[in-house]
Amino acid sequence: MEKFDAIVIGAGPAGSTTAYLLAQGGLNVLMVERGQNPGTKTVSGGLVYSKLVAQIFPNFLEGAPVERAITGHQLVMLDDKASVALDFRDQMAGQQPYNVFSVLRARFDPWLAKQAEQAGASLVNGVTVDSLLVENGRVIGIQAGADQIGADLVVIAEGTRSLLLKQAGLREDFQPHDVSLGLKEVVALPERTIEERFQCAPGTGTAYTLVGHTCGIEGGGFLYTNKASLSVGIVVKIDSLYRNKMQPHQVLDRFKSHPLINRLLEDGEVVEYSAQTVHRGGFHLMSRLYGDGYVVVGSAARLLLNNIMTLRGMDFAILSAEAAARAILEARKGGGYSEAELSVYAANLRKTSIYEDWRTFRETYGLMENKRLFDEYPELACRIMEKLFAPGTQASPKLLSAMWQEMRGHLSMLDLTEDAYHVLRGLIL
Amino acid sequence: MSEKALTLDARLGLDKYEIDKENCHIQVDQGRCKSCQAKPCLTVCPAFVYQWVEEHLAVRYENCLECGTCQIACDHGGEGGISWHNPQGGFGIIFRYG
Numbered sequence: 001m002e003k004f005d006a007i008v009i010g011a012g013p014a015g016s017t018t019a020y021l022l023a024q025g026g027l028n029v030l031m032v033e034r035g036q037n038p039g040t041k042t043v044s045g046g047l048v049y050s051k052l053v054a055q056i057f058p059n060f061l062e063g064a065p066v067e068r069a070i071t072g073h074q075l076v077m078l079d080d081k082a083s084v085a086l087d088f089r090d091q092m093a094g095q096q097p098y099n100v101f102s103v104l105r106a107r108f109d110p111w112l113a114k115q116a117e118q119a120g121a122s123l124v125n126g127v128t129v130d131s132l133l134v135e136n137g138r139v140i141g142i143q144a145g146a147d148q149i150g151a152d153l154v155v156i157a158e159g160t161r162s163l164l165l166k167q168a169g170l171r172e173d174f175q176p177h178d179v180s181l182g183l184k185e186v187v188a189l190p191e192r193t194i195e196e197r198f199q200c201a202p203g204t205g206t207a208y209t210l211v212g213h214t215c216g217i218e219g220g221g222f223l224y225t226n227k228a229s230l231s232v233g234i235v236v237k238i239d240s241l242y243r244n245k246m247q248p249h250q251v252l253d254r255f256k257s258h259p260l261i262n263r264l265l266e267d268g269e270v271v272e273y274s275a276q277t278v279h280r281g282g283f284h285l286m287s288r289l290y291g292d293g294y295v296v297v298g299s300a301a302r303l304l305l306n307n308i309m310t311l312r313g314m315d316f317a318i319l320s321a322e323a324a325a326r327a328i329l330e331a332r333k334g335g336g337y338s339e340a341e342l343s344v345y346a347a348n349l350r351k352t353s354i355y356e357d358w359r360t361f362r363e364t365y366g367l368m369e370n371k372r373l374f375d376e377y378p379e380l381a382c383r384i385m386e387k388l389f390a391p392g393t394q395a396s397p398k399l400l401s402a403m404w405q406e407m408r409g410h411l412s413m414l415d416l417t418e419d420a421y422h423v424l425r426g427l428i429l
Numbered sequence: 430m431s432e433k434a435l436t437l438d439a440r441l442g443l444d445k446y447e448i449d450k451e452n453c454h455i456q457v458d459q460g461r462c463k464s465c466q467a468k469p470c471l472t473v474c475p476a477f478v479y480q481w482v483e484e485h486l487a488v489r490y491e492n493c494l495e496c497g498t499c500q501i502a503c504d505h506g507g508e509g510g511i512s513w514h515n516p517q518g519g520f521g522i523i524f525r526y527g
Binding site for chain 2: 034040042145179182185241242246249
């Protein structure tokens, strides 16, 4: 049996980063990718928070094929026809050290894989790993078709579906209320049109996070500017879709039909339709990270941070890869990749800022379960604004009494108090 | 957009696939599907891969976007009749943007 120091399953951000760091550390690394090329099987909303990533890849800012530096963030609540927004713009985010970039994975992932190859890792494309080879509870390699390939260590970076772990009995079953479906369209538009429409300078762009107008399905929408296209989509809970008998593309169409979105997409041409499952992040949902002879990195271990304002997957993947790679290189010096030796990975991960963010925003998990947040409140916000901005024949109320009037029959004081408490606990205090 | 929304099939037509004509990567236990009351797969699949035709589950696997939603919905909201595997290396959806 052919044998490598390490085999990495999946050449996405988590896999390529681990391969890159292990190859730099002197290991003989094989990356196995099931797509014809890296990035052909992956879908993201498409934002990479870059400050941490640039520390791991020093040439990230010069070399990585990013779309636009995001300098504008919009948090928007939608009802049927109206919208209420919080609009944050900061031109500083359009220059060094930047903050966050939009990316398209078919362009971004090949670059990451190339970094690993240049560091000395080998990449084979178009090979699906069928199973992990396990001997006496230790992962010793992979099976792909008729081929068996051995390794001292296997890095499982197979992404969000995490099939190999399931098959080997190394992870818990996923529950539908903990997983959402992300559905996206890429809509082509000329660069100039994007810059005029979104009021941004060449090379910079805007990210919209939207709540409401998703047919009452828990979740939200996003709209990001790429260089010459927009990424527009929804992330909606799977159990809610089938309980409400809503087909996902209908929810997407409804979302896109809102006048605000409709206007932003005008004259654009849909060039791709894509989908991916998105895990709800959190300590309690994290899969087992390591065992004898293997580590799990990125979304295969359900490493994702969602605090409503930001949804971080790719940078968490890259950061977890770094935490794992350091542990692997240390364990190698110690002479083996036993579960005990690889436990340093979890310790490294706990020290990362993103893990700390997980702890800070742990109360937001409950918020995602609260249906009122996704229909009642966006509507309430829009109706209150309407009262304030549209004086009619009746005397105008002040804000608070406008709110009481609009709440009547829709929301109780108790609901409001409880929800306000959870939002405060989750996001503010 | 002033034009009407694209039909789902028109949308899928925009995507690039390398179709494996010999192997279907989705296995179905028709017995379980027959006894399944909820049939969540008919609703949740964004590519409408699953259709109930003449008392059995028809699978248009060649349209699959490989998101994994059907498996999760079927295991917990259905009868577990669907077994979804990765397509053979190089086959299936080929995202050109991602």
